[in-house]
Amino acid sequence: MLGATFAAFSAIVAVGLGLPESARPGADMRESASRRLAVDARTSRGFAARDRRADDEKTRSRRTAPPLRRRYARVIWRDSQAVGRPSAGALLRGTKLPAEGRHFFGWDPEQRRSPSPVWRRYATDRLIRVVLRVADEFARANPVAPRLAVGDLSRPRGGHFGARYSSRPLHASHQNGLDVDIYYPRRDRREKAPRAVGDIDVGLSQDLVDRFVRAGAQYVFVGPNTPLTGPRGIVQSVPRHDNHLHVRLAPGRP
Ligand SMILES: [Zn+2]
Secondary structure, X not given: OHHHHHHHHHHHHHHXXXXXXXXXXXXXXXXXXXXXXXXXXXXXOHXXXXXXXXXXXXXXXXXXXXXXXXXXXXOOOOOOEEEEEOOEEEEEOOEEOOOEEOOEEEOEOOOOEOOOOHHHOEEOHHHHHHHHHHHHHHHHHOOOOOOEEEOOOEOOOOOOOOOOOOOOXXXXXXXXXXXXXXXXXXXXXXXXXXXXXXXXXXXXXXXXXXXXXXXXXXXXXXXXXXOOOOOOOOEEEOOOOOOEEEEEOOOOOO
């Protein structure tokens, strides 16, 4: 009873907050940093001071990086539960991925644009955590890489995830909050989904595959026309994955 009340309460809070979907975490920090730079530029010692301060800030952020939960305070974490199978299932107390963050943005594959509609962005809290963590680590390891393009997760309560804007089949799975599509980073660094294998940065894409494998994915599906590889049984070549990889988590793990 108490659980149900709490779930209802969190749902109300989620709606009531009217979270600014487009606000990026860190925007304030960036703004005040750029103000400081403008002041520095007016002094002859500006550049040296700026370099010193950048080094200090890097060291400080390494030492005091807040836990994931605080950095992504806009995520309303819920004790989500995957029900049934990815191809015939449902999602209880789904957790919503924000429209974008410092290291990722949502991508709508049907309308080929960002942001992705809210209803395409629900998953188990466990999968959201994996996506945010991998996006974070990927950005740190590849500072010149574009942000991760995160495609479809599951619907708010899971279930069949068909195409909304056409009659063609979209997803056979993505039904219980354990599946996510991630678009391969583009060679031209643009923040949009690649259309063909020739658009993708193979090195960055392989790095992503490796990171999701290390994060404990049960499967990572990649396109048959890409050279992407990984441990047999986990990384599998599946048709229609030449512009994105599909990560599935195993059910029932903490
Ligand atoms: Zn998929």
